[in-house]
Amino acid sequence: MPSLHPPCIFILEKLQLSSHSHSTDIFHKGKKRKGKKTAFGSTDMMSIRRRNLFSRITLLLFGFLACFTSSEAAIKKYQFYIQVKNVSRLCHAKPIVTVNGMYPGPTIYAREGDRVLVNVTNHAQYNMTIHWHGLKQYRNGWADGPAYITQCPIQTGNSYTYDFNVTGQRGTLWWHAHILWLRATVYGAIVIMPKQGTPFPFPQPDREQTILFGEWWNSDVEEVEKQGNQMGLPPNMSDAHTINGKPGPLFPCSEKHTFAMEVELGKTYLLRIINAALNDELFFAIAGHSMTVVEVDAVYTKPFTTEAILITPGQTTTVLVQANRVPGRYFMATRPFIDVPIPVDNKTATAILQYKGIPNTVMPALPQLPAPNDTAFALSYNQKLRSLNSPQFPANVPLKVDRKLFYTIGLGKDSCPTCINGTRLLASLNNISFVMPKVGLLQAHYFNTKGVFTTDFPDKPPTPFNYTGAPLTANLKTSQGTRVSKIAFNSTVELVLQDTNLLTVESHPFHLHGYNFFVVGTGVGNFDPAKDPAKYNLADPVERNTVGVPTGGWTAIRFRADNPGVWFMHCHLELHTGWGLKTAFVVEDGPGPDQAVLPPPSDLPPC
Ligand code: C2O
Numbered sequence: 001m002p003s004l005h006p007p008c009i010f011i012l013e014k015l016q017l018s019s020h021s022h023s024t025d026i027f028h029k030g031k032k033r034k035g036k037k038t039a040f041g042s043t044d045m046m047s048i049r050r051r052n053l054f055s056r057i058t059l060l061l062f063g064f065l066a067c068f069t070s071s072e073a074a075i076k077k078y079q080f081y082i083q084v085k086n087v088s089r090l091c092h093a094k095p096i097v098t099v100n101g102m103y104p105g106p107t108i109y110a111r112e113g114d115r116v117l118v119n120v121t122n123h124a125q126y127n128m129t130i131h132w133h134g135l136k137q138y139r140n141g142w143a144d145g146p147a148y149i150t151q152c153p154i155q156t157g158n159s160y161t162y163d164f165n166v167t168g169q170r171g172t173l174w175w176h177a178h179i180l181w182l183r184a185t186v187y188g189a190i191v192i193m194p195k196q197g198t199p200f201p202f203p204q205p206d207r208e209q210t211i212l213f214g215e216w217w218n219s220d221v222e223e224v225e226k227q228g229n230q231m232g233l234p235p236n237m238s239d240a241h242t243i244n245g246k247p248g249p250l251f252p253c254s255e256k257h258t259f260a261m262e263v264e265l266g267k268t269y270l271l272r273i274i275n276a277a278l279n280d281e282l283f284f285a286i287a288g289h290s291m292t293v294v295e296v297d298a299v300y301t302k303p304f305t306t307e308a309i310l311i312t313p314g315q316t317t318t319v320l321v322q323a324n325r326v327p328g329r330y331f332m333a334t335r336p337f338i339d340v341p342i343p344v345d346n347k348t349a350t351a352i353l354q355y356k357g358i359p360n361t362v363m364p365a366l367p368q369l370p371a372p373n374d375t376a377f378a379l380s381y382n383q384k385l386r387s388l389n390s391p392q393f394p395a396n397v398p399l400k401v402d403r404k405l406f407y408t409i410g411l412g413k414d415s416c417p418t419c420i421n422g423t424r425l426l427a428s429l430n431n432i433s434f435v436m437p438k439v440g441l442l443q444a445h446y447f448n449t450k451g452v453f454t455t456d457f458p459d460k461p462p463t464p465f466n467y468t469g470a471p472l473t474a475n476l477k478t479s480q481g482t483r484v485s486k487i488a489f490n491s492t493v494e495l496v497l498q499d500t501n502l503l504t505v506e507s508h509p510f511h512l513h514g515y516n517f518f519v520v521g522t523g524v525g526n527f528d529p530a531k532d533p534a535k536y537n538l539a540d541p542v543e544r545n546t547v548g549v550p551t552g553g554w555t556a557i558r559f560r561a562d563n564p565g566v567w568f569m570h571c572h573l574e575l576h577t578g579w580g581l582k583t584a585f586v587v588e589d590g591p592g593p594d595q596a597v598l599p600p601p602s603d604l605p606p607c
Helices: 006-027 029-038 042-050 053-067 221-231 375-384 441-446 574-578
Strands: 075-089 092-099 108-111 115-122 130-133 159-165 171-177 187-193 207-216 240-243 260-263 268-275 282-286 291-296 299-306 308-311 316-322 329-336 349-355 403-415 423-429 432-434 479-481 485-487 492-499 508-512 517-524 546-549 553-560 565-571 582-587
Touching: 075 108, 108 115, 130 159, 171 268, 171 316, 187 207, 187 268, 240 329, 240 349, 268 308, 299 375, 308 316, 308 375, 375 517, 432 582, 441 565, 441 582, 492 508, 492 546, 508 553, 517 546, 546 553, 565 574
Parallel strands: 075 115, 108 187, 207 268, 260 349, 403 492, 432 479, 485 582
Antiparallel strands: 075 092, 115 159, 130 171, 171 187, 207 240, 268 316, 282 308, 282 329, 291 299, 291 316, 329 349, 403 423, 423 432, 492 553, 508 546, 508 565, 517 553, 565 582
């Protein structure tokens, strides 16, 4: 937490509210109108403006005095009303759960070092939690958001304020509902600007734009999921992918549901791309324009230029695009990457990059996307991602490892007499399918409540096998439990995630809460502990919070466990999370006075 004393916080709040729209304009010139809509302090702002000049000057003077010795951190306040709204896409209208009636939801703007307060008031019929995906939440799991991991949900009619600092991170992240499948419609971008006076480590763009990929179902998403669970089968796949909530003109009734971005010849644009889809890894390309990747998951990368990007659910990718082609209209397009014969929603969503002055009657050209099963593109693209690793932004890769973990990823079956095949699908880590507790794990850990979870999650699979050999279907003996791994404070951890052929191989985007990690190695086939570590990249591996484990392959990540608390780790395919492809790390408190989990906030929702 910042070392601000209470009067200082109060003053900064007021200053922030009265300057919010201004800062929005500076950084989001291209979105002026939108910026005003998303400035949630707006009602507060007006009341502040109505204050008489005298009190404002007094506040300012007092503010400078009170804050003179403090950091320059500001407070950014947002109000999220969870509310149901009717939305129509693909000729189907349905009520969806939204934040403030927006789909996608509002963007959170902050600056590195800021404190952010988001008050969430739940007016929907579902219980709700919001996760700030990729924010480290140092000692502050109470603001992380995964339901029953760090908090009990906000019940209908109740509120909870997520209160967190943005420390040591800058770039693009996002937020989403972290309960049921509600993140299908409850999600939005987080933009963290670098500290005042610190430029980007790449050419300053003229404008920027958030680009969020999502999935749309014509039916009610919670019903779709419920049906799947009742049958023990995967729920119906989505009916469309979307770009900023819109599928684009290749879908019926979608002419008016097409996102268009106007560009000016000669200008450079920063696109903050977020994959908020539930179940699909996606390729993305822009006709006629290449992209320069400069940042992923709020960590700067060595810039590289590419015709297409690959982005898994949970990941963000920030790219520079130059509007330097013959002025016209160009499609931006996204569609899934899937290199196993598993059915997916393979339809292409489009948006339009439109040069200023070009009439809407000009037909845009489609970009060339990699083939849906282009494994080679996926592997080589991921190889190109490297930490910037500059003196200012070093890659502090743990070189020595205290704790080695090896987790196998598998699918499995459980008997289910009421299901269609008498079985239901589940998913497991080290052959353990995670069972959600009834109270938050973080509370149980903090208050030392027994009987909620066990800390006996195994460091490696009980019996090694040929992980990626012929498909294993019989006798999987998958067990179920709320089992987590205890990690010593500040120890360095290496985790190898190994995909297996339990039922089928498939690629899995793994997300760790509370941390970034370094992706030190990856490969196809079985991980070889004797040979593979020699090939690790310990110099400039990409640092991120979500990584795709390749189909029938493995990925090795490293991190320093310096953030005490209970941190969820799971596959970011909602389908697999729901089936139990998840666990958590309990990172113990450190010895220092500021190395322990903070006390819970007083408004933490009860179960
Ligand atoms: Cu973006 Cu636990 O999720």
